[in-house]
Amino acid sequence: MDASIRAYAAGDQAAVAEICVAALDIEGPGDAAIFLAVLGRRSGTWHVAVVDEVVVGVAIGSTSTAPAGLIGHVELLAVAPSFQGNGIGRLLLRSLENAHRDAGCVQVRVQGNPPSYAWPGIDTRYTVAICLVEREGYERFNDARDMDVPLSPAVVDTAADEARLAAAGIVVRRLEASDEPSIRPWLDTWGGSWRGEVLLTLESAPVGCHVALTSEGEWLGFAAHGVNHPRIFGPMGTAEASRRHGIGAVLLKRCLADQLAAGLPVSEIGWVGPHRFYARALGARFSRIFWLYRKAL
The missing domain is CATH 3.40.630.30 (Gcn5-related N-acetyltransferase (GNAT))
Structure with a gap:
């Protein structure tokens, strides 16, 4: 031929x-x-x-x-x-x-x-x-390795955890375009391509990234979804000193709530690193390799 x-x-x-x-x-x-x-x-x-x-x-x-x-x-x-x-x-x-x-x-x-x-x-x-x-x-x-999470209202509920974080002085919200100048250098400390991936979420409506920060504006964590496909979750990162607060799980679930609201039955966690965290927090299971x-x- x-x-x-x-x-x-x-x-x-x-x-x-x-x-x-x-x-x-x-x-x-x-x-x-x-x-x-x-x-x-x-x-x-x-x-x-x-x-x-x-x-x-x-x-x-x-x-x-x-x-x-x-x-x-x-x-x-x-x-x-x-x-x-x-x-x-x-x-x-x-x-x-x-x-x-x-x-x-x-x-x-x-x-x-x-x-x-x-x-x-x-x-x-x-x-x-x-x-x-x-x-x-x-x-x-x-x-x-990718992992799948079936989506449901029970899986994505964060009300109690967000109230707990607020009482500890931690603000959880959606990333805004006006945040770019201040979050950009902090994202650079994570290395790799995460800054580029997070900033791509600013092109979507609503913005596909949720963040945590102190009331003084210190960045503590981020979680993104839909960077390369609506059903894909990631990347996500939480400052090491703040991981004891459960910030990562809250940001993750807020992203999954966006995907559920968009009508997706399953979220696919892409290029998984800490698979035990996702398995424990959500019952996620390996899907594509x-x-x-x-x-x-």
């Missing part, structure tokens, strides 16, 4: 969305549109595979900076099921590798590139993609 690789064009969106629905574990065209919009927030390399003028596959890449140098990311790789097994995925993957090599990248990672990313890595149920990257010399170096891969260039 003769396939060619070319740059993505605006007219390819419908075909690419259809490929994502058919090849990946997403819920339908609406979910695919969200998926692609997230990736479109950042400039990057978008390639499609074409057979007889029909788009049959897509690969999307981006770059980030690490101490070792420039890192290339493979953020999406999907081939229409009826065209899988014909080497099209390999052509797409190698096209991204070549683009990253030309850009000066020292490594390629099959890994999400926060603050905007559709998936952390390869869903372990996407077997053909795992087989492909391993055959192409990628090594698995980490995993990312993603494997992260890398390869030197």
